[in-house]
Amino acid sequence: MGSFLYSLNALLQAQVPDLPEHRVGNIFKPLASPAQWEHDIGLLTIAITTGIFIVVASIIVYTIFRFRRKPSDDMHQEPAQVFGSNQIELAWTVIPVLIVFVLIGVTARVVASVQNASPPKSTLKITVVGHQWWWEVRYPDYHIVTANEVHMPSSPDGTAASYLELTSVDVAHSFWIPQLSGKMDAIPNRINYLWMDPRERGTYWGNCAEYCGTQHANMLLRVIAQPEADFKAWAAEQQKPAAESDGAANGKALFQSLSCVNCHVVRGTPAEGKFGPDLTHLMSRQTIGSGVRDNSPENLRAWVNDPQQIKPGCLMPSLKLTEGELKDVITYLESLK
Ligand code: CUA
Secondary structure, three states, X not given: OHHHHHHHHHHHOOOOOOOOOOOOOOOOOOOOHHHHHHHHHHHHHHHHHXXXXXXXXXXXXXXXXXXXXXXXXXXXXXXXXXXXXXXXXXXXXXXXXXXXXXXXXXXXXXXXXHHHOOOOOOOXXXXXXXXXXXXXXXXXOOOEEEXXXXXXXXXXXXXXXXXXXXXXXXXXXXXXXXXXXXXXXXXXXXXXXXXXXXXXXXXXXXXXXXXXXXXXXXXXXXXXXXXHHHHHHHHHHHHOOOOOOOXXXXXXHXXXXXXXXXXOEOOOOOOEOOOOOOOOOHHHOOEEXXXXXXXXXXXXXXXXXXXXXXXXXXXXXXXXXXXXXXXXXXXXXXXXX
């Protein structure tokens, strides 16, 4: 059963041409404590229910063959009616009740240990805000805002858990990094908590797990777990103001004259809009459009030219720029390292 589900999962992870981000993290390969505990009770539940299935199915098959009608049976006589057996009735009441209590008990224990774990003092605090259809990621202690990528230290010895506060500005979303932890809803006017301690460095793929509108499926996210020193270096880069690069002056002026500034922040400039992702360090991110495309110059160009072609229904309009304007704006965006 486990290996069948594993192959099914591997199939789902098969790379889709052009959209390599559309991957599903493997729930059968947990790499953080909450995911590990939840994986373990998942397997226990599958084992117990598989046992029940085998017992019940075997009895049914046995009964079908052992008690089927034979040519020698008297067609007009009812079979013996068996009822009122205390032993049998006790057995089929007590055994299922015990099984249910075992399952409730182990589940409650894991739920409690995930929810009651208290953050160590040194923990990294991260606020994740769901938007239609992307994730805003804030680091209050570092005064960093980024999008769709959650950087955190890896935790090879299990001591560097990061704590996430989840909320939403519009509808209910659900934050899910399958290999690191269970799903947690991101709901407006409410803060939910989640923690994760990725054992291995690397990029963990995740999804929005609550239907939230047209582009629900393209609300991808990734956790990038890196050694503490690398995380600190990344944070220091993110804290810097937007890079000033020669040759991008035209694009910068154009960007600031367009409605881009109503929705996007570029720190240290008049661009202070909060509806869309912070672009201060846009080029440091792996994807655009919340994982819908790799962050490459061609994709960025196609995206700015007409986001609706790539992510129909998304809240960014095409600004109908001329070829020349598009070139200048892209030059500017590419300078935001
Ligand atoms: Cu956000 Cu589904």
